[in-house]
Amino acid sequence: MVVAAPSAEYALQHLIDPETCIRCNTCEATCPIDAITHDSRNYVVDFAICKNCNACVSPCPTGAIDHWHQVPKATPFTLDDQFSWDTLPPPIELEAGAQVDVPNDVRELTEIATAGQGGPASPPWSASHPYVNLYSQAKPAIATVTGNYRLTADGASADIRHIVLDFATTAFPVLEGQTLGILPPGVDQNGKPHHVRLYSVASPRDGERPRYNNVALTIKRVTADHEGKPVLGIGSNYMCDLKIGDQVKVVGPYGTSYLMPNHPGSSVMMVCTGTGSAPMRAITERRRRRRALNEGGELLLFFGARVAEELPYFGPLLKLPKDFIDINFAFSRVADQPKTYVQDRIRERADKVVTMLQDDNCYIYLCGLKGMEKGVIEAFRDVCREHSLDWDALKPQLLAKSRLHIETY
Numbered sequence: 126m127v128v129a130a131p132s133a134e135y136a137l138q139h140l141i142d143p144e145t146c147i148r149c150n151t152c153e154a155t156c157p158i159d160a161i162t163h164d165s166r167n168y169v170v171d172f173a174i175c176k177n178c179n180a181c182v183s184p185c186p187t188g189a190i191d192h193w194h195q196v197p198k199a200t201p202f203t204l205d206d207q208f209s210w211d212t213l214p215p216p217i218e219l220e221a222g223a224q225v226d227v228p229n230d231v232r233e234l235t236e237i238a239t240a241g242q243g244g245p246a247s248p249p250w251s252a253s254h255p256y257v258n259l260y261s262q263a264k265p266a267i268a269t270v271t272g273n274y275r276l277t278a279d280g281a282s283a284d285i286r287h288i289v290l291d292f293a294t295t296a297f298p299v300l301e302g303q304t305l306g307i308l309p310p311g312v313d314q315n316g317k318p319h320h321v322r323l324y325s326v327a328s329p330r331d332g333e334r335p336r337y338n339n340v341a342l343t344i345k346r347v348t349a350d351h352e353g354k355p356v357l358g359i360g361s362n363y364m365c366d367l368k369i370g371d372q373v374k375v376v377g378p379y380g381t382s383y384l385m386p387n388h389p390g391s392s393v394m395m396v397c398t399g400t401g402s403a404p405m406r407a408i409t410e411r412r413r414r415r416r417a418l419n420e421g422g423e424l425l426l427f428f429g430a431r432v433a434e435e436l437p438y439f440g441p442l443l444k445l446p447k448d449f450i451d452i453n454f455a456f457s458r459v460a461d462q463p464k465t466y467v468q469d470r471i472r473e474r475a476d477k478v479v480t481m482l483q484d485d486n487c488y489i490y491l492c493g494l495k496g497m498e499k500g501v502i503e504a505f506r507d508v509c510r511e512h513s514l515d516w517d518a519l520k521p522q523l524l525a526k527s528r529l530h531i532e533t534y
């Protein structure tokens with residue numbers, strides 16, 4: 126442990142633990158002021174920019190974000206220091222009487238993190254208890270591939286796959302809405318092992334096949350970056366090329382708040398695009414398997430894709446009874462038809478949406494493209510306004526009651 130001089134002025138520096146970080150980009154995507162950045166190895170927080178608003182803390186699936194080190198204000202860890210780390214440095218021990226500048230909300234969060242309770246986001250009150258972090262990068266679970274099916278039609282441009290992993294006798298409990306991490310084999314350009322790739326599970330808690338110890342993932346083969354430049358995604362191409370019988374290293378599970386309600390009579394509104402359908406399939410399948418119990422509650426789904434041929438689970442979705450799930454597709458690239466997004470369908474179904482937004486037994490889930498989140502929130506604001514409701518007053522209530530859950534990338 127380093128002992129620092131008592132004369133210096135100290136502050137708490139927000140740091141990300143490179144050992145537990147799974148590089149899912151959630152913190153960087155959440156930070157409202159771009160204080161978080163990354164290179165090919167590490168996610169780091171810029172001390173000069175971070176205002177300790179803590180927006181990044183609760184969405185982090187692993188708790189890698191829950192680190193604050195006391196540092197001399199004049200010499201905090203630089204970005205280059207943080208990029209070079211494989212582990213967090215040891216904390217500095219302050220001598221008696223040293224003054225540390227600790228914002229109140231950081232104090233609360235460090236206390237919560239120290240108590241091992243994670244960030245403040247919470248699941249629906251009736252959600253089942255999730256297991257998290259059972260398997261680490263040092264000790265991953267080994268799963269065997271038992272299925273790898275293309276979900277998109279043969280002529281479709283996107284290759285989206287339904288990949289089934291079997292854990293045999295290894296316990297890997299997951300709830301609908303949780304994620305797991307895959308460790309691709311090999312090393313990156315720096316000769317270090319590839320970082321973890323995070324995927325939402327697409328199966329309900331009792332297995333892809335009921336009472337089997339297996340789980341399915343919905344994975345799109347990445348062949349271009351956000352600007353459209355050709356690039357082969359390491360994780361997605363590894364997964365999409367897997368053959369039956371291949372073994373895969375799996376870490377996790379992760380996620381303590383994006384979970385479904387369990388109480389009878391609870392309703393679910395789901396809004397997704399593309400592979401954001403994975404958690405919605407898990408939730409829908411959980412409810413479908415329990416249909417005979419007549420527990421009540423409604424399912425409302427808004428699902429966006431370029432064309433029907435690119436919509437994962439299109440066929441099975443169409444077979445679900447109308448009195449079980451109310452499905453609203455939005456296709457954006459159908460020849461001779463206007464471009465339609467999920468937010469357009471939400472506006473068309475304003476009455477239903479507003480009724481569900483006001484129903485305390487209804488829980489709302491968004492998953493998919495970041496741009497979709499913005500558009501959907503705007504649509505919620507509009508439909509509320511039409512019905513003399515104030516979305517900006519309603520949203521904090523939904524969050525406080527753990528009724529609104531968002532996972533976008």
Ligand code: A2P
Pocket residue numbers: 283398399400429430431432455456457458466467468494495496497498500
């Ligand atoms: P688009 O045709 O404009 O790309 P993808 O296939 O890339 O995963 O996208 C899934 C669907 O989400 C597509 O229909 C895509 O439409 C749509 N999409 C793209 N941007 C947005 C947005 N800002 N809001 C809602 N949907 C979007």
